[in-house]
Amino acid sequence: xxxxxxxxxxxxxxxxxxxxxxxxxxxxxxxxxxxxxxxxxxxxxxxxxxxxxxxxxxxxxxxxxxxxxxxxxxxxxxxxxxxxxxxxxxxxxxx
Numbered sequence: 404x405x406x407x408x409x410x411x412x413x414x415x416x417x418x419x420x421x422x423x424x425x426x427x428x429x430x431x432x433x434x435x436x437x438x439x440x441x442x443x444x445x446x447x448x449x450x451x452x453x454x455x456x457x458x459x460x461x462x463x464x465x466x467x468x469x470x471x472x473x474x475x476x477x478x479x480x481x482x483x484x485x486x487x488x489x490x491x492x493x494x495x496x497x498x
Contacts, residue, residue, distance in 0.1 A: 406440040412487035454488040
């Protein structure tokens with residue numbers, strides 16, 4: 404399955420994969436860095452789970468953050484993550 408993400412979404416996904424280092428994530432990270440997003444169903448599910456966990460974490464961080472620049476940055480990151488998650492979910496449905 405070929406997944407199409409824009410640069411901000413790719414960068415976010417790469418950063419998440421780097422932060423959560425594991426053998427499975429290393430393979431996905433290599434694919435993302437090479438811009439080769441031809442994931443199989445298991446890899447796509449792994450990406451979906453990673454994005455879902457990060458979305459939950461980011462929502463909690465936004466809720467706890469007082470108004471200010473940091474909250475705005477977290478909200479922007481959350482928006483990028485939600486767009487990427489939407490594309491991944493669409494790809495999962497098409498599989």
